[in-house]
Amino acid sequence: LAATVVFNIAHVHGDILRDGWKNILECIIHLYKAKLLPSALVEVEDFLDPTGRTTLIKEQITQTPK
Numbered sequence: 001l002a003a004t005v006v007f008n009i010a011h012v013h014g015d016i017l018r019d020g021w022k023n024i025l026e027c028i029i030h031l032y033k034a035k036l037l038p039s040a041l042v043e044v045e046d047f048l049d050p051t052g053r054t055t056l057i058k059e060q061i062t063q064t065p066k
Contacts (some may be wrong), residue, residue, distance in 0.1 A: 003028070003037050032057075
């Protein structure tokens with residue numbers, strides 16, 4: 001919902017935002033880091049993956065000590 005509101009504001013008032021674009025992008029970055037963006041914004045087509053989709057969110061890989 002928060003991402004939808006941010007994008008609606010940017011779409012409606014994009015021509016008068018000017019310096020406000022920095023704040024819009026910071027909001028999107030915070031939503032991305034909190035994993036609150038909808039899947040439509042973090043999934044892309046991947047022709048090599050059997051499912052045809054891949055996510056832009058990296059999984060945390062924990063290394064086990066040897």
